[in-house]
Amino acid sequence: MKKSYLYSTLTNKCPRCREGALFTSTNPYDLANITKMNSSCPVCGQPTEIEVGFYYGTGYVSYALTVAYFVSMFVAWKVLIGMTWELDDNRMFYW
Numbered sequence: 001m002k003k004s005y006l007y008s009t010l011t012n013k014c015p016r017c018r019e020g021a022l023f024t025s026t027n028p029y030d031l032a033n034i035t036k037m038n039s040s041c042p043v044c045g046q047p048t049e050i051e052v053g054f055y056y057g058t059g060y061v062s063y064a065l066t067v068a069y070f071v072s073m074f075v076a077w078k079v080l081i082g083m084t085w086e087l088d089d090n091r092m093f094y095w
Contacts, residue, residue, distance in 0.1 A: 017044040 008018035012026075020043035025033040040047045049055075 014041040014044060014046055016046040017041060019043045020046075022048060 003013070003018045005015070005018075007013075008015060012022045014020040014022060020038075020041035022037055022041075023034070024036045024038055028034070037048050039049075
């Protein structure tokens, strides 16, 4: 039975076969090799970099979502708690 996509994501398994390891070291405390990936899945042979620049779009989407989140949190802070640009306003530290 094929494992779920969420399981394969959380355990760093191949997105195609959900069995092969994506990283060369499965030890999370091996800091010297924590970011080294296999060039392809050892089980099914799926390449980890499908084509040059394939994952650039995810970086742009992640950046846009992060900026939108922080802008919305800033607006919520301004509306709910209030904020002034004076240096003697310490309400932020009392909350």
